[in-house]
Amino acid sequence: MSDLSAFPIAHRWPARHPDRLQLYSFPTPNGVKVSIALEEMGLSYEAHTVDITKNETWGPEFLSLNPNGKIPAILDPDGPGGQPLGLFESGAILLYLAEKTGQLLPVEPAARYETIQWVFFQMAAIGPMFGQVGFFHKFAGRTYEDKRPLDRYAAESKRLFGVLEERLRDRLWIMGDTYTIADIAMIGWVRGFVGFYEAGDLVDYASLSAVPAWLERMLARPAVQRGLDIPKRP
Structure with a gap:
């Protein structure tokens, strides 16, 4: 033991x-x-x-x-x-x-590093920006009279959604036909932004096609559905 x-x-x-x-x-x-x-x-x-x-x-x-x-x-x-x-x-x-x-990580070196770069993209950009929108739109920040912080983070989040939209155009997953940790890194933030944060309108999410289709594919995976509820909330 x-x-x-x-x-x-x-x-x-x-x-x-x-x-x-x-x-x-x-x-x-x-x-x-x-x-x-x-x-x-x-x-x-x-x-x-x-x-x-x-x-x-x-x-x-x-x-x-x-x-x-x-x-x-x-x-x-x-x-x-x-x-x-x-x-x-x-x-x-x-x-x-x-x-x-x-x-969930390609062995071939070029594809491996390409996957890693998209994981880092989530860590450095998607997470911080989407999280700031959540604070200023959903939580305590929404009471701030100065709306410039929300406007700034929403504009940047819209740009980032555009990056994802372009990447996923004609692709099933971030790495094409191969499902990887890059997709797993993104799912919680994209789902939370349009669901829990209710901030889709701030980035014109309804105008996107590739990202919503990717999100639907992600949510159709049984392991994703299980993982989204682990560990249980008190």
Whole structure:
């Protein structure tokens, strides 16, 4: 049996199956990247709900694994060399899982790096910009009298949707016929923007065709449907 006792996070969220990969997360656009990937890859794992609405990421146990205090994070008892590995940042986790399993990341070098660049595109642009729109349109920021921040982030998000629209034109997935971690990186943010944030009108989402068709294909995947609801909200 794997010994996770050296990791404080395993004391706060005890593992019932310490031989399985441990996921510490919440079903946000960033959190579901990892749960969807795990479901698609068929890895055995145990999911722990880290309730961000109660600031549980700022306790010492979670910070011991991710000093940045953000979900998701993982603890793999069977890491490199058979040693336990803790990892945070959703993009890094996607790459790690893809390389660990040999799935959802092309082996051919040029295609591999092209996939990685689209994962980084999500990390550097889609996530930050869409998240700011969510804050200023859906949450506390909507009460601000100065609407320039919302206008700025909405305009940039519209541009980014245009980038995705052009990329997906005549393609099933971000990498053409090959479904990859690049698609998984995007799904939560695109779905959340038009659904949870109810911000589609700000970017003229109804005028797009390729992105909505891609989103529909994503949501038709059983592993995506399962991953979107893991871990369960309290």
